[in-house]
Amino acid sequence: xxxxEGSTTTRRSRSxxxxxxxNLILLAMVRYREEQSNKPLDxxxxxxxxxxxxxxxxxxxxxxxxxxxxxxxxxxxGDGEDNGNxxxxxxxxxxxxxxxxxxxxxxxxxxxxDSSSNVQEQPEQHAMPHMQALFSDSGIPFPHDVLIxxxxxxxxxxxxxxxxNAAVAALQRLRQKEEKDNNSNAIxxxxxxxxSRYSSLSSVSSSSxxxxxxxxxxxRDTVDQYSEEQYHPTVFFEMSVTNADxxxxxxxxxxRRVNFFPTSSLTSSSSSEMPKDWAVILTNAPLFSQKASxxxxxxAAGGNLGDGFGSDDSNQQQSHRKMSFVLGTDTxxxxxxxxxxxxxRENMLAAIMDMKEKGxxxxxxxxxxxxxxxxxxxxxxxxxxxxxxPNVQEMFTLLTEEEFRLDISSTELxxxxxxxx
Numbered sequence: 001x002x003x004x005e006g007s008t009t010t011r012r013s014r015s016x017x018x019x020x021x022x023n024l025i026l027l028a029m030v031r032y033r034e035e036q037s038n039k040p041l042d043x044x045x046x047x048x049x050x051x052x053x054x055x056x057x058x059x060x061x062x063x064x065x066x067x068x069x070x071x072x073x074x075x076x077x078g079d080g081e082d083n084g085n086x087x088x089x090x091x092x093x094x095x096x097x098x099x100x101x102x103x104x105x106x107x108x109x110x111x112x113x114d115s116s117s118n119v120q121e122q123p124e125q126h127a128m129p130h131m132q133a134l135f136s137d138s139g140i141p142f143p144h145d146v147l148i149x150x151x152x153x154x155x156x157x158x159x160x161x162x163x164x165n166a167a168v169a170a171l172q173r174l175r176q177k178e179e180k181d182n183n184s185n186a187i188x189x190x191x192x193x194x195x196s197r198y199s200s201l202s203s204v205s206s207s208s209x210x211x212x213x214x215x216x217x218x219x220r221d222t223v224d225q226y227s228e229e230q231y232h233p234t235v236f237f238e239m240s241v242t243n244a245d246x247x248x249x250x251x252x253x254x255x256r257r258v259n260f261f262p263t264s265s266l267t268s269s270s271s272s273e274m275p276k277d278w279a280v281i282l283t284n285a286p287l288f289s290q291k292a293s294x295x296x297x298x299x300a301a302g303g304n305l306g307d308g309f310g311s312d313d314s315n316q317q318q319s320h321r322k323m324s325f326v327l328g329t330d331t332x333x334x335x336x337x338x339x340x341x342x343x344x345r346e347n348m349l350a351a352i353m354d355m356k357e358k359g360x361x362x363x364x365x366x367x368x369x370x371x372x373x374x375x376x377x378x379x380x381x382x383x384x385x386x387x388x389x390p391n392v393q394e395m396f397t398l399l400t401e402e403e404f405r406l407d408i409s410s411t412e413l414x415x416x417x418x419x420x421x
Contacts, residue, residue, distance in 0.1 A: 012058070023055045024063070087282075090133030091254035094241040094284050099136040100294050103236075104280040106263040107132050129263030131280065140281070142299045143234050147171060147275075147363070149326040150238045150291065155260040159406050164235045164275050166404035167326040167363045170397050171233050232276040235326075237261070240286045254282065288325065288335060289351060295323055296358035322359025324397075328406060329381045332364045332396070336384060349392060356395055363397045367406040378405065 012020065031048055056063060090102035106129055135141070149164050239257065242248045258280055262273055285291040299322045327335075334340060341347035366380030378401040385396050 020055055023051075027051055027055070085132045085134060086255060087131055087133055087258040087280075088251035088255040090136075090282050091241050091249065091251035093133075093136060094282050095248045095251070097284075100284045101137055101140060101298060102133050102282045103135040103140045104131050104133045104258055104282065105135075106130070106261070106279070107134075131258050131261065131263065133282075138298060140298060142295070144299060144322055145171070145175075145233060145324070146299065146322070147233050147235045147324050147326055148238050148281075148291070148295065149235060150240070150288075150331075153237065153239055153257045153260070155257060156237065158273070160237065161262075161273050161275075163326060163328070163365045163404055163406065164237070164278070166365060166399055167324065168233055168235065168275050170363050170399060170403065171324060172231060174397060175231065235275040235278040236281045237278065238281050238283055238291065240283050240291075242284050242286055244286045289355065291325070292323070292355045292358045292360050299323060299359070320359050321361045324361040324363050326363045327365070329364060329366050329379055332362060332381045333384050335362075336388065349389065352388075352392055352395070356392070361395055361397070363399065365399050365404040365406055366401060 027048065034048075052063075087104050090099075090104055093099040093102050108129060147164065147167050149160060149167070151160060153160065239254065241254060261280060283291060283294065285294050336348060336352065338345045338348045341351060364381050366378050368376040369379045371377050380398045380400070381396075382398055385393055385398065
């Protein structure tokens with residue numbers, strides 16, 4: 001809110017602020033659809049400006065609009081100097097100590113030669129999926145109960161994405177079980193409760209016309225109509241730019257790896273390879289204890305800016321889980337191996353419990369292990385987890401072979417790429 005000096009206007013309540021923000025977002029979505037279709041939508045009947053003035057109805061209210069396409073032209077030359085939002089520039093922020101975490105999102109940008117008329121007439125021909133470094137540290141809107149998929153991603157491949165999707169399904173099942181165990185609707189919100197979160201907000205203002213209020217309610221109804229009932233956790237593919245015992249990655253190498261992530265889901269509704277809601281984060285955290293510490297602070301700072309679930313008080317009371325690291329079996333076994341804690345089981349358990357206090361959970365995908373006589377056995381760390389105390393065991397969700405099995409590695413994929421070059 002902006003208030004003029006000496007203004008007698010009272011500050012909005014929290015629910016009124018949420019009403020303003022949600023209505024602005026909905027209005028922006030409809031206006032964007034109008035731009036793409038090059039014609040007014042019946043839903044607002046050409047009343048966008050009138051609606052905006054009714055939403056921003058307090059003395060001193062101002063709004064600045066900036067389209068995401070203005071953040072970069074999508075034509076990075078690869079040196080990280082011509083595009084301040086390139087993945088390479090994000091990696092440089094980490095290396096130079098300007099940030100601990102940088103979020104890189106897949107966005108649709110327009111080519112520099114596009115005219116506005118051409119964009120409207122042929123949007124699909126000119127839309128360019130591109131990875132952009134848009135947020136850093138506390139500016140990243142981390143939701144609670146987020147999925148973190150760490151890796152070097154050299155290159156990212158189908159196994160990473162399938163594991164991420166399996167983890168999404170596992171976390172959905174876990175939340176459903178928590179809902180059932182607690183006999184409440186606090187964790188998995190039904191579509192009716194999801195609607196009530198918006199419909200229970202106060203009206204835009206006491207002076208809003210009934211027409212404007214009706215239009216805004218129609219906007220909310222339309223969004224709810226197309227919202228799926230099932231919750232989809234946010235997935236962050238995490239790449240540490242720094243290393244515990246090696247020099248940091250070159251920013252151009254980071255950009256090369258990031259650009260391997262498929263962005264086809266932005267232009268094809270039929271693409272199901274990637275999770276529904278995903279991004280890449282670059283970090284200054286090669287160790288899991290460091291990842292947990294950094295993300296613990298950021299999720300605490302930004303958790304209420306997420307998908308609405310993280311800000312639900314009853315959800316906070318029922319589950320202390322903030323983040324779930326999605327791992328392969330080999331990585332999980334190393335995490336609980338006393339060898340990496342000075343050969344001390346006590347030190348290992350203390351480190352794991354410290355991560356638990358920060359809201360860490362682990363979802364583990366298994367793999368085939370070649371045995372004798374050419375027989376393969378599926379392993380997912382079950383025996384190793386059973387050796388842990390019960391209060392540590394509960395930090396791990398082990399995926400079954402039916403839920404996920406990894407049959408490819410980045411090393412194998414790199415060898416294939418080398419042979420084709």
